[in-house]
Amino acid sequence: xMDADNPYDPEIAPSDWGEHxxxxxxxxxxxxxxxxGIATDDxxxxxxxxxxxxxxxxxxxxxxxxxxxxxxxAAMTLVGSVGGAQSFISSLRAEVNLYEARRDQDMxxxxxxxxxxxxxxxxxxxxxxxxxxxxxxxxxxVYSIDPAGGVMADDYTVTGSGMQVxxxxxxQAWHEDMTMSEARSAAAKAVISAAERDxxxxxxxxxxEITEGxxxxxxxxEFPDPDEV
Numbered sequence: 519x520m521d522a523d524n525p526y527d528p529e530i531a532p533s534d535w536g537e538h539x540x541x542x543x544x545x546x547x548x549x550x551x552x553x554x555g556i557a558t559d560d561x562x563x564x565x566x567x568x569x570x571x572x573x574x575x576x577x578x579x580x581x582x583x584x585x586x587x588x589x590x591x592a593a594m595t596l597v598g599s600v601g602g603a604q605s606f607i608s609s610l611r612a613e614v615n616l617y618e619a620r621r622d623q624d625m626x627x628x629x630x631x632x633x634x635x636x637x638x639x640x641x642x643x644x645x646x647x648x649x650x651x652x653x654x655x656x657x658x659x660v661y662s663i664d665p666a667g668g669v670m671a672d673d674y675t676v677t678g679s680g681m682q683v684x685x686x687x688x689x690q691a692w693h694e695d696m697t698m699s700e701a702r703s704a705a706a707k708a709v710i711s712a713a714e715r716d717x718x719x720x721x722x723x724x725x726x727e728i729t730e731g732x733x734x735x736x737x738x739x740e741f742p743d744p745d746e747v
Contacts, residue, residue: 535639550718551584552680553595554688554708555649555660556701557673561649561704561729563698565705567713568722568733568737580721587733589614590624593726594634597667597677602644610634625660627652631669639667647677651729663665680712680719687711696726706744713741723747 553566566584571577583594588611596603613633617625625633627650636652650661655688662675672693676684691704705721713719723738725747 524709529572548663548681550716551595551597551678552684552709552712552716552719553584553597553676553678554651554684554705555595555651555662555675556577556661556688556692556696557658558696558701559650559658560698561653561727562660563701563705564593564595564649564651564726564728565702565709566724567709567719568724568739569694569718569720570600570645571718574654575717579741581739583724583735585726585735586611587735589652591654591728591730591733592627592650593728593733594651594734595649595677597648598646600673602665603648606637606646606648624654626658627654627661631659631661631663631671634661634663635667635669637667637677638663638665640720641744649675649677651728653728658728674710678686678712678719680709681717683712683715684708702727703744706747710741 550569550571552568558565564585568580568582569577570579570582585593586607588607594607614625614630630652631650638646645711647665648663650663652659660672660675662670662677674688687708688704702725706725708725722740723742725736727734
């Protein structure tokens with residue numbers, strides 16, 4: 519704790535802070551969730567459900583938008599605790615804006631994913647596992663960021679409590695020459711399939727399409743027909 523005799527000393531957390539940090543975990547708003555990211559030759563599609571819950575047992579919000587733009591050609595999902603994910607995205611967006619203001623150019627996706635991994639590894643962000651998707655001069659990119667700061671690039675990825683069901687669908691649906699239209703339908707179907715079995719996922723769909731210089735986010739209050747999105 520801070521020394522009362524010297525108010526200018528840095529404030530240090532008590533030594534037993536880690537033992538108590540998770541005691542209120544059941545009262546934390548979590549997105550539960552299923553989030554899907556697919557990279558195509560023409561851009562990236564990200565899809566998520568819209569449910570937030572308390573410890574996965576009580577639906578605390580049915581209208582969460584779990585995708586946010588963080589860059590002119592990139593977006594990130596909210597996975598884990600709502601507060602931790604929101605803080606993570608706000609911090610990352612601020613660093614991206616600072617980078618672009620200093621250099622007068624957009625940050626590459628490789629640099630952005632590295633920055634996101636470093637933030638996750640070194641920051642006080644509670645139980646996050648987001649997807650980062652974006653487009654730069656080298657093409658379309660999708661990354662999963664694990665809570666320890668690991669960054670994994672892939673053609674498609676899934677995070678969240680419904681990931682096993684969603685991955686099962688995408689393993690069959692994905693193919694190398696997938697169009698944006700096919701990716702939208704596949705991502706929507708993967709999220710809807712997961713919501714059938716995962717209590718942390720449901721209450722509608724958010725679709726995000728990322729192309730060079732543009733991020734378009736569409737919200738659905740209920741699950742739409744995947745072949746019509």
